[in-house]
Amino acid sequence: MFKFTELLIPIFIGLIVLYGLLHKVNVFDEFIEGAKENLSVGIGILPSLIAMITAIGMFKASGGMEMIAALLKPLTDFLGFPSECLPLAVMRPVSGSGALAVYETILESVHPDSFAGRVASVILGSTETTFYTLAVYYGATNVKNTRHSLVSSLTADFAGFIFSALTVRLIMR
Amino acid sequence: MMNVIFTVMILFSVACGIVTGKSAEVSDAAINSCVEAVELFLYLxxxxxxxxxxxxxxxxxxxxxxxxxxxxxxxxxxxxxxxxxxxxxxxxxxxxxxxxxxxxxxxxxxxxxxxxxxxxxxxxxxxxxRNMIVFSVLNTASITLLPTTAASLRSKHGSAAPMEIFPCVIITSVIALAAGLISAITLDGISGLTHKKSERKSPDV
Structure with missing residues (x-):
């Protein structure tokens, strides 16, 4: 299974190039054209990327994460969510590398095959870094008003947290 | 929206840093994060x-x-x-x-x-x-078929069966995505309704 995943990217790229070649596309010229287009898009993102990454970094350092986790504890206890996984749930939408670091610390304190260890693993596997994704995607556009993008994305994350505990409880005994 | 998120995060972090006595860390983060952002940009x-x-x-x-x-x-x-x-x-x-x-x-x-x-x-x-919001939700709750990162960390920490989380991950991802999409589509419907109402009202008055 791990061998298969190693092959994915090379096959994906090879297939695109081979398909282009078979359909008589100037593969190199078109590649350069596409790369050029995205270079200017990328430079456009940089300012908003700096703004959001700085805000996220300050938030992580301020201890606000732990504070929110403490506030949420009564609610998650009620929903049967393991308290060991709370810091992960708070970190997950904010930072991918941060979530990975929190996940590591959880696995150091509880066994990966324990209830909390399994729930943490399912959370990591089934959710994404919401704030980062929204910052990068909307940063590339001129959109100022993202409407309910954040609320809906966080709804998905929240459902993911609740159901990671529920599925582990029901499926893995 | 981005204005609100950005401002709230910064002000909350500053206040929180003062309360928890982590102001030094917050100031380090402010100075270093912008450099991290450029590194991320180079990577991207x-x-x-x-x-x-x-x-x-x-x-x-x-x-x-x-x-x-x-x-x-x-x-x-x-x-x-x-x-x-x-x-x-x-x-x-x-x-x-x-x-x-x-x-x-x-x-x-x-x-x-x-x-x-x-x-x-x-x-x-x-x-x-509407479609931009739906697409952003599709990506913030994206479905990954193979949870390889979690699996490799699990085996590193001595799990007997690192991939056993697989069914739970798939089910949870699908439910989370569905919840996000339903929320995105209903909220759009609601805002569309109130918008139409206000439009209709004006000729009556």
Missing amino acids: IGGMCMWGGLMKVAEESHLTDKLAAAFRPFAKLIFKDLDLNGKAFHAICLNVTANMLGLGNAATPLGIEAMKALETEENANGTAT
Whole structure:
């Protein structure tokens, strides 16, 4: 299974190039054209990327994460969510590398095959870094008003947290 | 919206840092995070150009048309009035494919491309359209078929069966995505209704 995943990217790229070649596309010229287009898009993102990454970094350092986790504890206890996984749930939408670091610390304190260890693993596997994704995607556009993008994305994350505990409880005994 | 999120995060962090006595860490983070952002940019820009180039090749060879055809039924279900022959839909198809294969580094540049194309095709004018919101939810709750990162860390920490989380991950991902999409589509419907009401009211008065 791990061998298969190693092959994915090379096959994906090879297939695109081979398909282009078979359909008589100037593969190199078109590649350069596409790369050029995205270079200017990328430079456009940089300012908003700096703004959001700085805000996220300050938030992580301020201890606000732990504070929110403490506030949420009564609610998650009620929903049967393991308290060991709370810091992960708070970190997950904010930072991918941060979530990975929190996940590591959880696995150091509880066994990966324990209830909390399994729930943490399912959370990591089934959710994404919401704030980062929204910052990068909307940063590339001129959109100022993202409407309910954040609320809906966080709804998905929240459902993911609740159901990671529920599925582990029901499926893995 | 971004104005509010940015301001709240900064002010909350400053206040929180003072309360928890972590002001030194907060000031370090402020100074270092902007550098991190540029590093992230350098990391992203290479991928964006590489995948942007490949996307162009796929487009010229009409490979994206084939892929788009396969995704059409699903797209019709969640997107509304989207041009199924347009550039945005092609980029969305490639982005979803990359996400499902767990190719996060490929998915991001393709997603950015899709977002830009959606903005142009739908005349967004500074406000996110329904399809843009649906697409952003699709990516923040993306379905990864193989949870390889979690699995490798589990085996590192002595799990007896690192991949046993697989069924739970799939079920949870699907439910989370569904919850996000339902929320995105209903909230759009609600805001559309109130908008229409206010429009209708004006001639009566």
